[in-house]
Amino acid sequence: MSRVKRVLIVLGSVVTVVALAVGGLFAWLWTGADVSTVGKASFDNALAIPPLAESTVDEDGTRVFDLRMRAGETEFEDGVKTPTWGFNGSYLGPTLRATRGEKVRVRIANGLDEASGVHWHGMHLPARVDGGPHQMIAAGGTWTPHWTVDQPAATLWYHPHPHGATERHVRKGLAGMFILDDEKSGELALPKRYGVDDLPVIVQDVRFDGAKLDGGRRMMQNVGFLGDRTMVNGTLRPYREVGDELIRLRLLNASTARTYAFGFPDDRAFSLIATDGGLLERPESMDRVQLSPGERAEIVVQMRAGERVMLRSFPQDNYGDGWQRRFGGGDDSFDVLELRAAEALRPSPAIPAALGESETPDGTDAVRGRHFDLKRSGINGRAMDMGRVDETVTRGTTEVWTVRNGNGMPHNFHVHDVQFRVLEVDGQAPPAALRGPKDTVFVPHGTTVKLALHFTGPADPESPYMYHCHLLYHEDEGMMGQFVVVDKGQRASGHRHG
Structure with a gap:
């Protein structure tokens, strides 16, 4: 009996040590799983604005763009060169812009050493030019899709779609914005000077491993890669000086797994004017807008002369249980973009009470x-x-x-x-x-x-x-x-x- 007792005591001790070790490991993982950059850095880099893509117009009225996928190096931090991919540059791509009713042709060259492609996310177009995994462009190859723009004004985007490798291609920098215009939206009194009072805001989360972009998933991150900082338009710690009372932000969540809840620290209301496919019927006042990967939203924020205000992503509680929120990014918070208002602001007209007419079905005639x-x-x-x-x-x-x-x-x-x-x-x-x-x-x-x-x-x-x-x-x-x-x-x- 004494021998059994000793064995039980030893086993009990081992179980206790293992339980304490597991508990300690869990506590360490739990307390270190959430990320916050709020108030931790000075936003000292001027926000890069992706250039509007140059284009030509053929005799038949077709607008022609050129995109080249290429590998390069980008200095996200001064003096530190990071290997990246981009369209027509080392990281991200230019903003394509076209008008409803216009014929569009894009000449794409793949300068990478592996196959990739370009999907027109949000675009209504024939399946054979959609740019999904069936329309791959071989290394060194070209592809020239063409279609007619037949949808309302909207903020869309483009990115690769290779089956099994989309996450890596997007994370390395292959993405860009595609803005559509139409006659109705052009007549509305909305901020529309690109890069002035109408800003593209391409948000990505990143993590660096030395000079390289790190794409590894941490333990229990089953949503995918989650970075420990954000950048906008490829700019870390970005600020933008603005000179107008109303600023339109075209928000694009180009992260591969992270969902954001955008708002401002003072909980000021802003006007949501558009979602993925274009304008709402009327502006909606809110203080948070949640965007999961691939979603877009256009918001208009009121600025006060001389102020600095931070676009922030706040913790979210709709991720499932507490475990999923903690390890899936729901508890995280980020300072994203600082807006710096001039001491004197140009007056902006009030946002129209009516914006667009819905072209989406209401489901009553569903077959x-x-x-x-x-x-x-x-x-x-x-x-x-x-x-x-x-x-x-x-x-x-x-x-x-x-x-x-x-x-x-x-x-x-x-x-x-x-x-x-x-x-x-x-x-x-x-x-x-x-x-x-x-x-x-x-x-x-x-x-x-x-x-x-x-x-x-x-x-x-x-x-x-x-x-x-x-x-x-x-x-x-x-x-x-x-x-x-x-x-x-x-x-x-x-x-x-x-």
């Missing part, structure tokens, strides 16, 4: 519904297969898609080609920030959203569009499916049917 269950292992229980068409939709019809996340972690849902209307969030009318045209929507754990989508084609039974989680680590792992648009009676061809 069918579909359900999409989001899991990290795949959508509806299936991982992405380039040779399988998962859904076939009929051109000219409206559908209602129900998207559900019960996976215990944040996801979002992006649909190529269409701008949809969010009909419901958990059975309720959507909040103001989700009432405009959308192509990407945040779907936190435990959330169900209903979307109305109208498919106008053109019909192409051979070329699929994608739908996927835009947390790019999840997308690369297989959280993606394919759909084709066909004429009535047609079937998808060239692929297996799901």
Whole structure:
């Protein structure tokens, strides 16, 4: 009995030591998992404004752009050269700009040593020029897609979409903004001088490993890569001097996994005027706007003469449980961009009470519904297969898609080609920030959203569009499916049917 007692005492001691060690490790991981840059750095770098891309106009009126993907080096910090990728430069790309009704052609050259591509995120265009994983550009190769712009004024963007490698290509710097204009928005009294009172704000989180960009995921970061600092337009600790009473910020979350809740430290209200696909019907006053990867929002903020105000990302509580918030970035906070107002400001006209007219469907004429269950292992229980068409939709019809996340972690849902209307969030009318045209929507754990989508084609039974989680680590792992648009009676061809 004494021997048994000694063994039990030893075993008990070992269990106690292991439990204390595990508890200590957990406490260390928990307390070190949240990130905050609030008040920790002086914002001393002038914000870079991506140049407007040069273009020519052909005899038939087609606007022609040139983009070259290339590797290079970027000095994010003076004297420290970081290997990066970019379009027409070492990091990010120029802002493309076109007008509704205009024909567009983009001549793309891949100067990288591996295949990549360019997806026109938020653009309504034929599937064969969508730039998804089926339209890859070989190393040293070229691609010249062309289409007619046929959608309202909006802030869109472009980025690579190689299957299994999208996260790495975007994180290394391949991204840029694509602004669409139209006649109606041009007549509105909104800030519209690019780089003056109308600022592109491309937000990314980064982490450096010496001079290199670090893309590794930390322990228990199942959403993907989360950086420990942010930059805007490739600028660390950016400030922008402004000289107008009203400043329009075109916010683009170009991070690969991080979701932000943008606002200001004094909780001042700002006006949300546009979402992913363009203007709202009327401005909405709010003090926070949440953007998951790929989402955009245009806000107008009132400035006071001589003030400095920080655009900040605040902690968020809709990530699931406390574990997911802590390790998925929900508890993090960042100072993002300092706006410095001149001592005397140019007066700005009041924001119009009416902005745009909705072109998204309300779902009342939907011909069918579909359900999409989001899991990290795949959508509806299936991982992405380039040779399988998962859904076939009929051109000219409206559908209602129900998207559900019960996976215990944040996801979002992006649909190529269409701008949809969010009909419901958990059975309720959507909040103001989700009432405009959308192509990407945040779907936190435990959330169900209903979307109305109208498919106008053109019909192409051979070329699929994608739908996927835009947390790019999840997308690369297989959280993606394919759909084709066909004429009535047609079937998808060239692929297996799901």
